[in-house]
Amino acid sequence: MLPALAELAEAEFMFRYESEAPADVRDALGLATTRMGGGVVLSMRHDPTNYWSKALGFGFDEPVNGDLIRRVCDFYRAERTPAAVIQIAPDRLPADWDGICARENITAGGTWVKLAAEIETLRPGRTDLRVGPVTDDLVDQWASVVLRCFGMPEEHLGPMVAASVRDPRFHPYAAWDGHEMVAAANLFIHGPMGSLNTGATLPTHRGRGAQSALLTARAAAAAEAGCRWVTAETGRPEPGASNSSLNNLLRVGLTPLYERRNWVWQADRAS
Known part of the structure; x- marks a missing residue:
C-alpha cells in the first residue's frame, strides 16, 4: 500500500x-x-x-x-x-x-x-530562520528561489512552477532570514499521503536547519489536511559521498522504502 x-x-x-x-x-x-x-x-x-x-x-x-x-x-x-x-x-x-x-x-x-513515514512518528526539526507558508503574492519569488537553488533557469520554468503551485493541492512553504526568502519547499496532498517535494536552500544559508524545519512544518500541514503519511524521494549518494537532502529526511524520521x-x-x- x-x-x-x-x-x-x-x-x-x-x-x-x-x-x-x-x-x-x-x-x-x-x-x-x-x-x-x-x-x-x-x-x-x-x-x-x-x-x-x-x-x-x-x-x-x-x-x-x-x-x-x-x-x-x-x-x-x-x-x-x-x-x-x-x-x-x-x-x-x-x-x-x-x-x-x-x-x-x-x-x-x-x-x-524513496522514503515515507507516518506523520505521528516524525521528530521535529528546528532552525533559527522564520518558517511558514507562502502567500499567493509571494509565489513568484518562491519559484525564483526554488529554481536558483537547483541551478535551473527562471525563463519559462519560473512561470510554470508558479502557476502549478496555485493549485489548491499544493502548499508552498519557505524560510526567511529577516525579509529575505532563503529556502523553499512544497507539499502536495494526495489522499492520505502528503508528498514532501521541491526542498532547496540558497548556498548562503545552508547548514542552518531550514530544510529540517520545513519538513516539520509541511508534515504538520499534511496532518491537518487529513494525511496519515508523508513521502519524499532524493538521490542516493555515491559510495563515500553524502546527500544533505537524504540526511535531512532521515533526521526527522522518514525511512527508506526502497x-x-x-x-x-x-x-x-x-x-
Missing part, C-alpha cells in the same frame, strides 16, 4: 507541475503530458535542464509490460523528445525488463531513494 501511495503521489504532483503551465510556456518549452497505464508521461522537448521529461506511476493500476513501455516511448518519439527518464518501483519491473530495455533503447541511470533506478530512454541509438 505505501509504495503505491508514494509513487502515485509523486506522479501526480509532477503531472500538475507541467500540465498546468500557461499556454505560452507550454509552447516555448514544447510541453506535452498524458496519462497512460495508470501512470503519467511528461515531455519537455526544449528542456534546458534534462530533468522534466519523465514517465512514472506505473505498475499499480496496470502491470508494466512491453506494450506499455512501447506506448510510452512512442509518445516521446511523436513529441520529438530527445531523452526521458522512466521511474518504476523495483518490485513492479517485469521479468523480461532487460529485453524491453534493449528493444526501446533504455539504459540504467542513477538511483533514487531504492529506485532511473531508466533513461534516448531517441537515437548510439552508433
